[in-house]
Amino acid sequence: MLRPFRPLFALLLALSAPLALAEGFLSRLLDKPVPGGVAVVDLGDAASRPAARFQDKPVLVVREDGQRWLAVVGVPLTVEPGEQRIELDDGRRLSFTVGDRDYQQQYITLKNKEQVNPSPANLKRIDRELAEQTAAYRQFSARQPSNLLFDKPVAGPLSSPFGLRRFFNGEERNPHSGLDFAVPAGTPVKAPAAGRVILVGDYFFNGRTVFVDHGQGLISMFCHLSQIGVKVGDELARGAVLGKVGATGRATGPHLHWNVSLNDARVDPSIFIGAFRP
Numbered sequence: 001m002l003r004p005f006r007p008l009f010a011l012l013l014a015l016s017a018p019l020a021l022a023e024g025f026l027s028r029l030l031d032k033p034v035p036g037g038v039a040v041v042d043l044g045d046a047a048s049r050p051a052a053r054f055q056d057k058p059v060l061v062v063r064e065d066g067q068r069w070l071a072v073v074g075v076p077l078t079v080e081p082g083e084q085r086i087e088l089d090d091g092r093r094l095s096f097t098v099g100d101r102d103y104q105q106q107y108i109t110l111k112n113k114e115q116v117n118p119s120p121a122n123l124k125r126i127d128r129e130l131a132e133q134t135a136a137y138r139q140f141s142a143r144q145p146s147n148l149l150f151d152k153p154v155a156g157p158l159s160s161p162f163g164l165r166r167f168f169n170g171e172e173r174n175p176h177s178g179l180d181f182a183v184p185a186g187t188p189v190k191a192p193a194a195g196r197v198i199l200v201g202d203y204f205f206n207g208r209t210v211f212v213d214h215g216q217g218l219i220s221m222f223c224h225l226s227q228i229g230v231k232v233g234d235e236l237a238r239g240a241v242l243g244k245v246g247a248t249g250r251a252t253g254p255h256l257h258w259n260v261s262l263n264d265a266r267v268d269p270s271i272f273i274g275a276f277r278p
Helices: 006-015 025-030 120-137 268-273
Strands: 037-042 053-054 059-063 068-074 082-088 093-098 105-108 158-160 165-168 179-181 188-190 195-203 207-214 219-230 241-247 256-262 265-267
Touching: 025 037, 025 059, 025 068, 037 082, 037 093, 053 068, 068 256, 082 105, 082 219, 120 195, 120 207, 120 219, 165 188, 207 241, 256 268
Parallel strands: 105 165
Antiparallel strands: 037 068, 053 082, 059 068, 082 093, 158 179, 179 256, 188 241, 195 207, 207 219, 219 241, 219 256, 256 265
């Protein structure tokens, strides 16, 4: 009687699990506890899913290896290195340590001075649009993320990494909150994982923009699009085209800007595509 080839069988079995490719896989992929990174905290093996919060916001909780519950916590860029805590619904407080990370500077020259120092009328528009987008980032749906190892939304080289300290015409503004991909205008933009479209708009800074909810506070945002091919409420499969690359809003040329947000903290998308560099 032939014996099954156990190593191959074990590998195939591991790959069949949607959120547990192998023991410790999620921790190895996602645990980058730095400002702008992700912390993975072991919550134990309770029978039902625990609820956890960080900085008074609900966090993503998934199960790995069929036994352990993990909190996947977005760490804001503003968090200082040192000990941080999450709070569980059973009263426990679990700590994790945030390390340090240096971010480079980027200097950009814009011909349109309104995109550096907007007029009072445009400031009102910007405030209104910011409130709308902030509300989208703060949504927390019950859906389970289909996958935490994302695909790249476009096939192309990175042009600007996450976290850059940005200076427009010599004036410092908010850090770069996502990844930029240097790809031509018209390149199809694909959903990196399954999700639901929760916001579309044409904004002063971001241009044509799409927000996708992957579940439990894990949100993708795609901006500077030339075209949008989806509407609010659309369910997107992994790899579904949601728009095309452009240069709308505050952009010096065609590219895709992709944000990832966890518990309303903008985090480095490179973590989710296995491309994080300390």
